[in-house]
Amino acid sequence: MHSEIAIKVSNLSKKYSISGSSEPISLGEGLRNFFGKNKTDTKTIYALDNVSFEVRKGQVLGIIGRNGAGKSTLLKILSRVTVPSSGRIEINGSIASVLEIGMGFHPELSGRENVYLSGTMLGIDTRKIDERFNDIVEFAGVQKFINTPVKHYSSGMYLRLAFSVVTNIDADILLFDEVLSVGDLSFQMKCLQKIKSLHNELKTIIIVSHNLNEIAAICQHVIFLEHGQLVEQGSHNLIKKYFEDSIQPSGNNDITGDRVPEKINILEKDFSSEHLQPGDQTIRIKKVYIVNESNKNDTDFFTNQSFRVCVEFEKFTDTDFFDISIIISNMQQFILSAQTITSNINIEEKTEKGDYIASVLFDEDFFNETILNIGYSVTRNNKDVVCYDTHLLRMKINLFIGNHQKQYYTNIQKFLGPLRPKQQWIYERRK
């Protein structure tokens, strides 16, 4: 075996039998089964199906795929929590896995005791923990509280200490399962930084995550699992592909609760009956909808088309004024844009009651090909939020490829990220 290879997985399969003998049953049932009566049908599913790949030393590998694709099973096998049904894995070097951050921590024990306990659970001997103890505590920043029971820690301190144990014990290979999605932003930043520095120390790292941005930020290499099979492996482009796939309605929702919406485009919300209309005695929202400005009847949107988000409402007073905002966020609930009327028009004088339409135009080539959640909020007199819904509508924007572009079109010409403003490049020789 090549010494550069940290992990070699060959033909790995893991099958589970469901609705059958592998469920915990009662002793009586077990005896009946043993004597040939009451045989239950067993159905086998493959959580992993003939998966092979290699991880080179010093590589950061991301494992992506939908829920139920086998990501966690793979990590469980790698960390030896469970055994494969067939296949073989060779691991060169010591391995530390974090299937759950803070695993083995006990709230009643002090920080010091927990460091030793969780370190020992990871298989590190006491002398090594002694050696690294100061580093662990320093990274976590809990020097003052190291003899305090961790139940008195803030959740940030707790997570930092737990993460610190795993990352400071000099394992050659580290496995993380969704651990970076816990904690606040500063903790996540610290984790990412630490993982990058571990990468610089030539540690091999495997990460399972749902957060594709995170994977994109740290992994050079990605494997994509689907229904237990390794569908593809490669670099960043794969992440984008996965992202598109994951929001495509596949009509295949039998696997554990995929978050695939049945229908992507929800372009109109008409609050027809009065008691459903958001608002109060001063204002009622009647309708929120999206119009394709380039082609009024088109319900497919392309990056070269502009669109308008409209809010129809009725005002009941002559004294109040209302600021309408349109809030656009991506599928990861990250707000991309929040446009408000008052930033554009002075509406403080337009206070007479009646029916209104407020709308905002989004230019072509403003958003990249993506899926957007569109919502609104209504504020009265710049103080009270009357009503809001950030996920009222949803639209997909498709990439427009002009005829003259088609022959030159490659993956590389795709923009990454949710925006595609036309920016000017300058390319010239230095004088």
Next chain:
Amino acid sequence: MDSNKIIIENNGSNWVRLELKKIWNYRSLIKLFTLRDIKLQYIQTKFGMIWSFVQAITAAFVINLFFGILLKFETGGIPYLIYAFPGLMAWYYFSFILNNSGNALVSSQHIIKKVYFPKLVLPFYRAMVGLFDVLVWLIVFFCICVLYGYPLSWKLLLLPLPVFLNIITGLSIAIWLSALTIRYRDAFLIIPFLAAFGIFVTPVFFPHTMIPEQYHSLIFMNPMAGVIELYRFCLSGVSLDVRYLYGFIPVVILLVAGLFYFRKVENTIADLI
């Protein structure tokens, strides 16, 4: 953390190796788990340690009252309490191991699903936790000896032997139970039954001489009778009948078979639990 090459595969063979050396490699984990549980159970709770003493002292009072004073069991000239207390201690520790080690896997399922270590560590360390109670009972026993003015002999130095056999006997059943509860959750229901009725077929409160001669061989087959008799040999100055040691033959067989069964199901634990 094994620092060199690790191979993970399912060789499909029905044979398992015990790999007891692995348990030895994880001895610091056993130590930390044991200290953690002792700390959490007895030291950090306000009444944890007092409760242990209260339990031991109450047990001493009750058996002395019923069997020693009211029923006047004949114990060959030794004060009844001195005779019976080590037996009760042995039974208490035995049922402690059945309860705690027998339930070890199910109650630690959370960590079993999240981290790798030899699962045998769990029932084993749970048995170690009970040593703290044994210590408490021994302190109470020594106080009783002082009260009665009963002398202890050099045989006290042999005490680790019955303690060891007590653990082995408990584990020989608990390891089976802990492995069985993975698949058959109700296997655990056997424990209260064993603990409650076993005490009547084992000479805990009475000397075996009270039993008709023809049933003695049954008593000798009972390993807990042997454990208790050894405790009495060390603590109460009873002379030892070597025939009691026969009872440890089934213990060894049960233990070795249990270890193999445990190893066989060990790999499936994380999937089943």
